[in-house]
Amino acid sequence: MTVDGNTPAPQPGAEGVVSGDTLLDVRDLVMHFPLTKGIIMQRKVGAVQAVDDISITVRKGETIGLVGESGCGKSTAGRAILQLYKPTSGQVLYEGRDLTTLGSNEMRRMRRHLQMIFQDPYASLNPRMTVGNIVGEPLQIHKIATNNKERSERVQELLKVVGLNPYFANRYPHEFSGGQRQRIGIARALAARPSFVVADEPVSALDVSIQAQVVNLLEELQDEFNLTYLFISHDLSVVRHIADRVAVMYLGKIVEIADRNSLYENPSHPYTKALLSAVPIPDPKVERKRERIILTGDVPSPINPPSGCRFHTRCPYVMDVCKEKVPPLIKQKEGHEVACWLY
Numbered sequence: 037m038t039v040d041g042n043t044p045a046p047q048p049g050a051e052g053v054v055s056g057d058t059l060l061d062v063r064d065l066v067m068h069f070p071l072t073k074g075i076i077m078q079r080k081v082g083a084v085q086a087v088d089d090i091s092i093t094v095r096k097g098e099t100i101g102l103v104g105e106s107g108c109g110k111s112t113a114g115r116a117i118l119q120l121y122k123p124t125s126g127q128v129l130y131e132g133r134d135l136t137t138l139g140s141n142e143m144r145r146m147r148r149h150l151q152m153i154f155q156d157p158y159a160s161l162n163p164r165m166t167v168g169n170i171v172g173e174p175l176q177i178h179k180i181a182t183n184n185k186e187r188s189e190r191v192q193e194l195l196k197v198v199g200l201n202p203y204f205a206n207r208y209p210h211e212f213s214g215g216q217r218q219r220i221g222i223a224r225a226l227a228a229r230p231s232f233v234v235a236d237e238p239v240s241a242l243d244v245s246i247q248a249q250v251v252n253l254l255e256e257l258q259d260e261f262n263l264t265y266l267f268i269s270h271d272l273s274v275v276r277h278i279a280d281r282v283a284v285m286y287l288g289k290i291v292e293i294a295d296r297n298s299l300y301e302n303p304s305h306p307y308t309k310a311l312l313s314a315v316p317i318p319d320p321k322v323e324r325k326r327e328r329i330i331l332t333g334d335v336p337s338p339i340n341p342p343s344g345c346r347f348h349t350r351c352p353y354v355m356d357v358c359k360e361k362v363p364p365l366i367k368q369k370e371g372h373e374v375a376c377w378l379y
């Protein structure tokens with residue numbers, strides 16, 4: 037505080053300084069998993085560079101889509117943001133507080149605001165617990181419901197909110213379909229009344245006919261509970277439906293980030309263009325005419341990623357500079373950033 041009792045003006049770049057509508061500010065996040073050799077004397081022989089220096093700002097109430105091929109690091113990024121993995125370096129500012137510096141007690145308290153919906157509704161629910169106990173567990177952990185009656189009322193309310201019969205609370209996960217199980221997972225994530233939810237491929241394990249229902253439910257819940265989402269998916273059609281902004285990841289790096297319409301209508305990065313060219317278009321006339329960009333080769337290993345631009349081994353426009361220097365993410369126009377030496 038200053039002598040006149042006012043809070044001093046924040047310094048740019050200081051911890052805790054985020055613009056008014058920013059909920060989460062991820063800065064230079066790195067998540068490397070060490071590779072070791074030897075049973076007793078474990079020597080570090082390398083690292084899986086799953087997430088390498090990503091920065092992303094998430095505004096209150098928006099949905100950010102994080103897309104890329106499987107193995108590109110998007111799920112690891114989601115988990116590192118929520119501190120389910122301890123990041124190698126970087127900052128994750130949630131309402132100005134750096135989560136990476138919190139002790140385990142403080143992080144446990146903070147966790148009620150930050151929840152996750154998992155990909156596999158079959159594996160993410162404990163088969164030995166009733167639905168009521170699964171959904172009610174966060175209420176107990178975070179001391180939201182003080183007695184059994186309050187807890188069971190709140191569980192019934194949550195089941196209703198996600199479109200399930202509240203009398204299902206005594207049943208077990210195996211008695212439900214995939215879509216219903218994902219609704220149970222969503223109810224569990226919402227139980228602690230979070231403000232930020234990472235949804236990690238929340239519909240990819242479901243039948244196509246069920247996917248739209250779950251995506252619509254997530255949208256309704258976002259409006260009702262003022263939620264902010266990080267929506268991780270390899271499915272660009274689903275992301276186009278739900279996201280306000282989209283970040284594209286390739287081999288641990290964000291290569292392009294833009295408002296949804298800007299990204300889908302005017303993609304800039306050669307990798308984004310290739311991904312979008314593979315998305316089917318429902319109109320057969322348009323589908324027949326459009327150009328497909330076929331990428332050659334496999335995604336390189338994150339243990340030994342290519343130098344310079346990590347996409348250079350597969351890029352049809354590769355230049356000498358691409359092999360030597362990492363392209364920075366630069367603003368191409370308002371709301372559109374791209375990491376490519378072509379721009």
Ligand code: SF4
Pocket residue numbers: 305306307345346347348349351352353354355358363375376377378
């Ligand atoms: Fe391709 Fe070079 Fe751009 Fe990377 S920087 S995407 S290799 S043109």
